[in-house]
Amino acid sequence: MSINKNLLIPLTAFVLLVIVLAFGFRLEDPHYLPSELINRPFPEFSLQDLHDPDRTLTVADIKGKVSLVNVWATWCPNCLVEHPELIRISQEEGIALYGVNYNDVSSKAIAWLERHGNPYRLNMVDSSGTLAIDLGVYGAPETFVLDEQGVIQYRHVGAVTRRVWKSKILPVVELLQTQSGDG
Amino acid sequence: MVRIAFLFLLVFSVESYAAIDAYPFPNDELRLRHIALIDELRCPQCLNTNLAGSDSMIAKDLRREVHRLLLEGKTDDEILDYMYQRYGDFILYKPRLQGGTLVLWFGPVFLLLLAFAVLFRLLRGSKALETELSEADSRRLEQLVKRK
Structure with missing residues (x-):
């Protein structure tokens, strides 16, 4: 019994369609945007210090060591979620954590940090x-990992939970610290 | 009194409406380009809304940014490039022609050509079948018809 070759055409087409759709509809967060900034230097800025309005901070203030830059705001509920972990990181991990207070009111931000604790070395x-x-x-919130040259090496979108810290951010930080020899 | 209250409301509402998004432009050409750009750029926070149609904070900031860049005298391409460097492919509703988007640009054309090829073969195949049948089986067909 010979197989009719024409019957293979719809089967092949179906298999191809399944492959294409499997790639197209992978179960990943559709809100996630891949960052264009990985391996690019941290952008230049000139912003006020949250706690010292007379002081202007620039990129030179956060460069020099492997560090974390956390974008946060008082209006952001997930920032409150990750806050205890950020405080733990700043106390136990010995890595500089800088804050970017994003689209916020400074008086509110200061009050918020007084209430929940301040893990940041500096706040822009x-x-x-x-x-x-x-x-x-x-x-x-979004969190960036900078190497000692101030180049962005990793970006995490969303709250930094214990699990995210352990599985995603810490390995990058450790790699960078061993590369630079100060870990 | 009511009239004054009404007048106040009228003035106030216009004012607040204008405060949502009223960017001053020196000329209409820039205003139209602003409209076109915020129509073409996608809001990074939303899944399928352009900058013009979104009320999210980032969309507001980016509309303001497009306005600022336009006043600085940047061209449309420079502004699109500025956004692309920060937000990547996602922000452009019209994807760029590059490695990863080749399939997107030429896939449909390829599929159309493939469909034409298949259609062509099917049509030729059925014609060949027709002629073959009339030549080889016509005698048998006649016999069958006669027998009845």
Whole structure:
């Protein structure tokens, strides 16, 4: 019994369709945007210090060591979720954590940090979101890992939970620290 | 009194409406380009809304950014490039012609040509079948018809 070759055409077409759709509809978060900024230097900025309005912070203030930059705001519920973990990181992990206070009111931000604790070494006031736009931020919180040259090596969108820290951010930080020899 | 209250409401509502998004432009050409650009750029926070149609914070910021860049004298391409460098493919509703988007651009054309090829073969095949049948089986067909 010979197989009719014409019957193979719809079967092949079906298999091809399944393959294409499997790639197209992978179960991933459709809100996730891949970052264009990985391996690019942290953008230049000139922003007010949250706690010292007379002081202007620039990219030179956060460069030099492997560090974390966290984009946060008081209006952002997930920022409150990740806050205890950020405090733990700043106390236990010995890595510099800088804050970008994004589209916020400074008085509210200061009060919020007094209430929930302040894990940040420095906080930039980005009240019009210009640094956030340069960082390609599309929501808060977002966390960037910088190497000692100030080049962005990793970006996490969403709350930094214990699990995210352990499985995603810490490995990058450790790799960078061993590369630079200060870990 | 009512009239004054009404007048107040009228003025106030116009004012607040204008405050949502009223960017001053020196000329209509820039205004139209602003409209075209925020129509063509996709809001990074939303799944399928352009900058013009979204009320999210990032869309507002980016509309303001497009306005600023236009006043600085940037061309449309420079502005699209500025957005692309920060937000990547996602922000462009019209994807660029590059490695990853080749399939997107030429896939449909390829599929159309493939469909034509298949259609062509099917049509030729059925014609060949027709002629073959009339030549080889016509005598048998006649016999069958006669027998009845």
